[in-house]
Amino acid sequence: MSMIYFSKSTPVTVRGERVAQLNIQLYDTTLRDGVQRAGLSFSVEDKLKIAKRLDELGIHFIEGGWPGANPKDAEFFARARDIKFSQATLVVFGSTRRKDTEAANDPLLRDLLDTGAKVFTLVGKSWDEHVTGVLKTTLDENLRMIADSIRYLKAEGNSVFFDAEHFFDGYKGNAEYALRTVEVAAEAGADCVVLCDTNGGALPGEVAVAIEAASRVGVPLGIHTHNDGELAVANTLVAVQSGITQVQGTINGYG
Numbered sequence: 691m692s693m694i695y696f697s698k699s700t701p702v703t704v705r706g707e708r709v710a711q712l713n714i715q716l717y718d719t720t721l722r723d724g725v726q727r728a729g730l731s732f733s734v735e736d737k738l739k740i741a742k743r744l745d746e747l748g749i750h751f752i753e754g755g756w757p758g759a760n761p762k763d764a765e766f767f768a769r770a771r772d773i774k775f776s777q778a779t780l781v782v783f784g785s786t787r788r789k790d791t792e793a794a795n796d797p798l799l800r801d802l803l804d805t806g807a808k809v810f811t812l813v814g815k816s817w818d819e820h821v822t823g824v825l826k827t828t829l830d831e832n833l834r835m836i837a838d839s840i841r842y843l844k845a846e847g848n849s850v851f852f853d854a855e856h857f858f859d860g861y862k863g864n865a866e867y868a869l870r871t872v873e874v875a876a877e878a879g880a881d882c883v884v885l886c887d888t889n890g891g892a893l894p895g896e897v898a899v900a901i902e903a904a905s906r907v908g909v910p911l912g913i914h915t916h917n918d919g920e921l922a923v924a925n926t927l928v929a930v931q932s933g934i935t936q937v938q939g940t941i942n943g944y945g
């Protein structure tokens with residue numbers, strides 16, 4: 691997981707000359723992806739304290755966890771309602787609906803709305819091999835799962851970010867399908883599609899090419915890298931240069 695945090699508006703300089711002004715959304719997932727690190731475990735109290743510190747640091751979005759999948763996270767969101775953040779927004783994480791069901795009947799999606807949050811991040815598959823091999827469903831049903839779930843959570847003015855899991859591996863295997871998942875998420879109203887290098891195996895050149903292709907969909911893009919190839923920071927920087935608007939990371943690169 692990468693850890694690059696820019697301030698709200700970071701000037702980019704080349705040989706001392708200001709060439710651009712970045713407007714990047716900072717999105718921290720220490721409390722969800724970070725805790726997947728072996729040996730790391732936070733109590734609800736710890737998570738509340740960390741969330742407050744992240745707010746003080748100027749992080750725009752704090753991903754608090756996955757209620758429904760984790761009872762501790764449901765408690766965290768219930769208690770976090772009483773916290774007044776100075777500028778950060780708390781984000782609830784979850785996955786697209788189960789296959790062959792209705793979004794409205796999916797108990798995990800309902801748990802997300804029950805938190806009372808207004809911003810959600812939904813993870814879904816963008817690698818065709820994982821759709822057929824892991825989800826064991828059809829490529830079309832996966833597209834419907836993405837679209838239905840986003841539409842369901844978008845109700846009543848909520849914001850939804852879509853985490854395109856294994857996007858860069860998916861792009862290498864079946865570019866057309868990986869891009870179709872981004873397109874479907876955009877059509878369903880996703881406010882940002884976050885391209886994830888979930889295995890941490892992408893090279894910076896590949897990241898640039900895939901982002902350029904995804905940019906044609908015309909939805910704001912984010913980047914979520916893992917550091918398995920020691921390239922999380924490099925890949926994130928390439929993504930920023932390629933025009934993405936949201937950077938996801940964790941404190942100390944945990945996760």
Ligand SMILES: [Zn+2]
Pocket residue numbers: 723888914916
């Ligand atoms: Zn991740």
